[in-house]
Amino acid sequence: MRMAQTPAAADGSSGDGALGRVPPQSIEAEACVLGSMILDAMAIDQVVQILHDDYFYRPAHQIIFRCLVQMRHESKAIDLVTIKEDLVRRDLLEKIGGQDYLVALAEGVPTSANAEYYAQIVRDKALLRQLISVGTQIVRDAYETQDEAPIVVDHAEQSIFEIAEQHIGDSVITLQDLLRHTFEMLEQHEGQLITGLASGYTQLDELTSGFQKGEMIVLAARPSMGKTSLLLNIAENMAVIDQAPVAIFSLEMSRNQLAERFLASHARFNLRQMRRGVITPETWTALQTAAGTLETAPIFIDDSASLTVIQLMARARRLKSLHDIQCVLVDYMQLMLYSGRATSRQEQITEISRGIKALAHDLEIPVIVAAQLNRGPADRPTHTPRMSDLRESGSIEQDADVVMLLHNEDYYHLGEEGYQPRGVTDLIVAKQRNGPTGSVPLVFLKDYTKFESATFGVEQPLGEPMADAPF
Structure with a gap:
């Protein structure tokens, strides 16, 4: 994938994570998600049901994602020119690596048809980072809390349970599908x-x-x-x-x-x-x-x-x-x-x-x-x-x-x-x-x-x- 270098100040991936290790991430998947969104505005509608801006590891990618989502919300035309102008107006173009980086994102994605698959990879990596963060907080609470031990244990278990049970990007279902499901239930419980x-x-x-x-x-x-x-x-x-x-x-x-x-x-x-x-x-x-x-x-x-x-x-x-x-x-x-x-x-x-x-x-x-x-x-x-x-x-x-x-x-x-x-x-x-x-x-x-x-x-x-x- 051809991709311009992101300035170090805008790239959060260079720092060490917990225990001196780089947290789970996939820069390639993040780039493919953004490239798909640039090439096909319809891909934005799919991606926003799966991702939030803070699911991206690179701060520069978070900025670009927010810009694309906002432009889609305002029904603006989306291409390399309009995205560049929007970032310039917000004084954010240099923070994301300049125009060359936008071009690299658009040209580097194999196909926008796989946008949902790329988004799922980004989401999974974000969940792993959340798990690391929660684990670190559990350790900190165990050392510093003033609460009783059972309360600390319950908070820890609940935090991990919430990550495990996250239903990110709940989709809208049509009435047709709902009625089909209802009739399946009626048949199952007939009489x-x-x-x-x-x-x-x-x-x-x-x-x-x-x-x-x-x-x-x-x-x-x-x-x-x-x-x-x-x-x-x-x-x-x-x-x-x-x-x-x-x-x-x-x-x-x-x-x-x-x-x-x-x-x-x-x-x-x-x-x-x-x-x-x-x-x-x-x-x-x-x-x-x-x-x-x-x-x-x-x-x-x-x-x-x-x-x-x-x-x-x-x-x-x-x-x-x-x-x-x-x-x-x-x-x-x-x-x-x-x-x-x-x-x-x-x-x-x-x-x-x-x-x-x-x-x-x-x-x-x-x-x-x-x-x-x-x-x-x-x-x-x-x-x-x-x-x-x-x-x-x-x-x-x-x-x-x-x-x-x-x-x-x-x-x-x-x-x-x-x-x-x-x-x-x-x-x-x-x-x-x-x-x-x-x-x-x-x-x-x-x-x-x-x-x-x-x-x-x-x-x-x-x-x-x-x-x-x-x-």
Whole structure:
């Protein structure tokens, strides 16, 4: 490639990078990008979707790129003469190496048809330089920070994650392509009406259309209502039926307890008998069969009892990167530790809730988190829970896209003479940011710690969102 020399003062490539080495760059690709833009104004429209001026390693190339983009924006004719005049007017011609350098750029490019390919090379080199810069900053922060170590680690991981997940040059898509994609989804889910991740409970999935990407779903209940069981049942349905990789963060139960519950639920075997070792040859075979199915289910379990939201986000990012998890389930929110500076528990839960919401958004997957309700349901005559019963912080209901409240009226009438048990646990969808609210009847099989859809009754729609739903 024939190219005029750039003055040293304008050429940032001559200096040493980190550790005395020249940072990653491709001067040839940069020159080809600019040459393509000079020869074909249409190439500018392609390149600007991929590159910014600071992606160029040479300062002179940054100047020329900004000049070409501005001229295109102003609908000016672009050729060697007009570019030279524009640079002269801005007193920048000598800084980029003079007219000879512009001529060399135009004559040195093989073809402007490859402008997008050249731009991708420039972008990739820029990403590598960003990674070096972030790595240097991580080292500096580790030496000089006044923050606690977990916060520094999270900032470091987030910085690298942002580089890895950069979607540079998001392109505009036509309505035709969108409609084609929509019909492909409709065909894929024909008869199911599920556009998100199915829970395995038909009426719930019909109400929500599945748990959607980026959603924070709260499953709240009073103690002994079965929220942990339902959380695990949902995870089991996702991983076994749909083979969707899921991650469970259990702050309340150990990994062994979770394994026993999964096995009892899937084999429909009495959990108490399993723990006591009361197993016949026939039931042993059933347990082995269930275990074989569960072994192939992509379920990842973290039973750290002392888990902060920063640690949750870091571990979930790794699992997403390594195993492409499609859902995160947390049991339960109020047990999470806090590592920041907020003093009141309400402020701490607010920060934890916001972190969980950010996790769902960043990983673009649903995050289902169990939460404890206060004594409000026990103190009112109907015992029906409300979102305002969410314990310690109103920010949970504000951050959540979906709030589900688990309610078993029979629990409040145990041993009460004359009371006729309903045998039904109501899963109340009290808030759904992008859909209707309603109630789904479930039956809890206590021996198996398993919820199943009720075979009787119908979903009772609540109509308009509840009065205390914060939209």
